[in-house]
Amino acid sequence: MSKELLLVAETVANEKLMSQDVIFDALEQALAMATKRLNNMDWDVRVSIDRKSGEYKTFRSWLVVADDAEIVNPEAEIHLKEALFEHKDIEVGNVLEEEMPSIEFGRIAAQTAKNVIMQKIREAERDKMVEEFKERVGDLITTTVKRVTRDNIILDLGDNAEGIMPRTEILPREIYKVGDRVRCYLKEVFKDQRGAHILLSRACPEMLVELLRLEVPEIAEEVIEVKRAVRDPGQRAKIAVKTNDGRIDPVGACVGMRGSRIQAVTNELGGERIDVVVYDDNPVQFVINALAPAEVVSIVMDEEGHSMDVAINEGQLSLAIGKGGQNVRLASQLTGWRLNVMAEAEAEAKTEAELNTQREILISELGIDEEAANLLINEGFASLEEIAYVPVNELISLGAFDEEVVMELRDRAKNALLARALEGIGSGTEQPAADLLALDGMTQELAEQLARQGITNAELLAEQAIDDLIDIPGMTEELAGKIIMAARAPWFS
Numbered sequence: 269m270s271k272e273l274l275l276v277a278e279t280v281a282n283e284k285l286m287s288q289d290v291i292f293d294a295l296e297q298a299l300a301m302a303t304k305r306l307n308n309m310d311w312d313v314r315v316s317i318d319r320k321s322g323e324y325k326t327f328r329s330w331l332v333v334a335d336d337a338e339i340v341n342p343e344a345e346i347h348l349k350e351a352l353f354e355h356k357d358i359e360v361g362n363v364l365e366e367e368m369p370s371i372e373f374g375r376i377a378a379q380t381a382k383n384v385i386m387q388k389i390r391e392a393e394r395d396k397m398v399e400e401f402k403e404r405v406g407d408l409i410t411t412t413v414k415r416v417t418r419d420n421i422i423l424d425l426g427d428n429a430e431g432i433m434p435r436t437e438i439l440p441r442e443i444y445k446v447g448d449r450v451r452c453y454l455k456e457v458f459k460d461q462r463g464a465h466i467l468l469s470r471a472c473p474e475m476l477v478e479l480l481r482l483e484v485p486e487i488a489e490e491v492i493e494v495k496r497a498v499r500d501p502g503q504r505a506k507i508a509v510k511t512n513d514g515r516i517d518p519v520g521a522c523v524g525m526r527g528s529r530i531q532a533v534t535n536e537l538g539g540e541r542i543d544v545v546v547y548d549d550n551p552v553q554f555v556i557n558a559l560a561p562a563e564v565v566s567i568v569m570d571e572e573g574h575s576m577d578v579a580i581n582e583g584q585l586s587l588a589i590g591k592g593g594q595n596v597r598l599a600s601q602l603t604g605w606r607l608n609v610m611a612e613a614e615a616e617a618k619t620e621a622e623l624n625t626q627r628e629i630l631i632s633e634l635g636i637d638e639e640a641a642n643l644l645i646n647e648g649f650a651s652l653e654e655i656a657y658v659p660v661n662e663l664i665s666l667g668a669f670d671e672e673v674v675m676e677l678r679d680r681a682k683n684a685l686l687a688r689a690l691e692g693i694g695s696g697t698e699q700p701a702a703d704l705l706a707l708d709g710m711t712q713e714l715a716e717q718l719a720r721q722g723i724t725n726a727e728l729l730a731e732q733a734i735d736d737l738i739d740i741p742g743m744t745e746e747l748a749g750k751i752i753m754a755a756r757a758p759w760f761s
Contacts, residue, residue, distance in 0.1 A: 277292055277295065286389065296324075300314060313329075314365070315370070324370060329365040330344055331364075332361065332363070334347075354366070395464075397427070402457045405455070405456065408453055408482070409468065411431060413446050416445070420433065420434050425466065431452075437471045437472065439538045454466065454468060470501075470537075477494050481494075483530075484521060487522075492509050493510045495509065500597075506558060506598045508557075508558070510546070518546060519546060530544065543560075545557045545602065551603065565612045565615070575606035576608065579610060582611045629651075630644060640668070656682045657736075686720070710751055714740075721740065734748040
């Protein structure tokens with residue numbers, strides 16, 4: 269019987285190109301399962317096969333539990349006091365194991381062993397396939413269509429491996445038939461309860477990058493670097509490139525002689541139009557490049573809202589926006605900024621309206637004339653908050669106001685903000701934010717007092733000085749310093 273076990277292990281291992289240890293493990297599991305089935309008991313059984321002689325022993329084990337613990341499975345658990353009769357040094361949590369008679373490797377054990385071994389083989393093949401294709405994630409793969417279902421295209425990857433390309437990952441208007449050759453991008457490999465899955469795509473931006481890498485040697489050699497790529501699959505794409513050698517034009521290298529390189533990529537992607545854009549660290553210049561060939565007249569950047577108002581010449585507005593807003597949408601995705609494209613006249617009207625509003629607020633709230641308001645706006649002090657809380661020296665450095673006037677302007681700005689805050693509190697719209705209430709040393713009453721001053725969150729509090737808070741009822745210098753430093757904690761972390 270021992271020779272038969274050794275023969276089974278050697279034969280199956282050679283046939284399936286697997287380690288004999290995997291086969292022996294399967295045989296041990298099979299013998300243990302057959303032992304439990306033969307005795308018709310829920311025992312905890314372990315079988316150990318000698319790898320050289322083929323002889324095997326069978327052991328039954330019990331988990332040692334505390335004397336006052338409830339026995340859940342009497343066939344596999346034992347109280348400590350009973351276990352101590354067998355082994356004096358045993359403790360709770362140990363396993364009490366005793367040898368028992370082994371069953372013969374007969375028909376039942378052989379059939380069980382066959383099932384277990386086949387399962388082990390499938391698991392080993394699956395793990396081998398997963399590891400092999402994990403190393404190829406990010407590569408282009410040429411394969412053939414094996415099956416076409418309603419939701420997926422099943423692709424033959426060879427060696428009994430299959431890839432899945434969901435309908436969402438194919439190009440519009442592409443139709444596949446069994447046997448068609450397809451080039452696609454290996455996007456992901458993962459395992460779940462149903463097995464291993466190899467996910468392929470033709471619609472992801474990485475597919476475009478890898479195709480361009482094949483056609484442009486400078487990219488493969490890292491002379492040209494691909495920074496970003498976005499796609500409207502099958503229709504249009506934008507790719508941002510940067511040269512690491514000032515002598516090489518990155519756009520020209522990617523386009524190729526008479527457009528030969530980019531045309532090869534376009535043909536592979538079903539006629540998808542590809543715009544090659546020069547990457548720039550300056551976000552404004554990057555936006556200008558991304559919207560080319562439309563000529564940008566002016567850009568107003570809103571860093572807080574992470575958006576830009578882009579003014580375009582009237583005759584090129586439709587070119588900048590693109591069909592159905594496609595061009596500006598892709599440019600926005602490529603640059604990472606929300607782009608509001610508008611005609612030059614519209615942008616000028618919007619800017620003028622905003623300036624008029626800012627000017628009117630400064631004139632009415634600060635009691636200054638139009639000339640002084642224009643000076644403040646031109647120097648970047650366009651809001652009451654900026655005038656109220658910027659350092660005094662910055663306003664004095666304008667040269668138009670002395671220290672006394674600057675302090676008066678700051679007081680008026682603070683009073684105007686306070687009036688707004690009180691109006692908001694009265695209407696129930698201004699309430700202290702959660703991050704303000706959560707600060708160390710903060711109370712509900714104090715937070716409401718701050719909110720009435722227009723300080724509704726921790727960020728606004730962090731910008732204050734002790735002198736700005738000392739007039740609040742119940743406030744002390746020590747408390748003001750404590751809550752301000754608590755609000756500023758994120759600055760230092």
